[in-house]
Amino acid sequence: MASKLRISRESQKAYWEDRLARRKEELSGLGLEGNKIEKDSIVRKLKAKVRESTFRITAIGSREKKLEDMARIREEKKAAPPREKGKKAEAAPAEEAKSKKKKKKEEGGEAPVKKEPKKKAEAPAA
Numbered sequence: 465m466a467s468k469l470r471i472s473r474e475s476q477k478a479y480w481e482d483r484l485a486r487r488k489e490e491l492s493g494l495g496l497e498g499n500k501i502e503k504d505s506i507v508r509k510l511k512a513k514v515r516e517s518t519f520r521i522t523a524i525g526s527r528e529k530k531l532e533d534m535a536r537i538r539e540e541k542k543a544a545p546p547r548e549k550g551k552k553a554e555a556a557p558a559e560e561a562k563s564k565k566k567k568k569k570e571e572g573g574e575a576p577v578k579k580e581p582k583k584k585a586e587a588p589a590a
Contacts, residue, residue, distance in 0.1 A: 477517035
């Protein structure tokens with residue numbers, strides 16, 4: 465019964481809602497009250513089916529909306545004028561960033577000073 469089409473999911477939801485209504489009618493005809501009807505296992509299963517169908521319809525709607533947005537974006541990209549590729553304009557900022565890093569290294573010190581490991585203190589003679 466699983467389908468990715470909205471129409472089939474809506475018909476499934478209508479089917480489960482109809483079955484639920486008939487089951488509640490049948491139980492109320494037997495003289496059961498609202499609380500006992502809601503606790504009936506078949507009623508609970510039918511409600512779960514209705515919830516599942518509702519959830520799937522919502523998911524299908526969100527997927528359709530996403531597809532529409534993607535199509536709109538695609539059309540906007542096609543309508544926009546193509547960008548000119550400028551290698552010189554892109555290369556200049558990269559060189560500046562590299563030169564800044566080199567400057568920082570030069571300013572920070574040419575060679576890092578290595579520390580001598582500490583010697584263990586000899587036990588004092590008492």
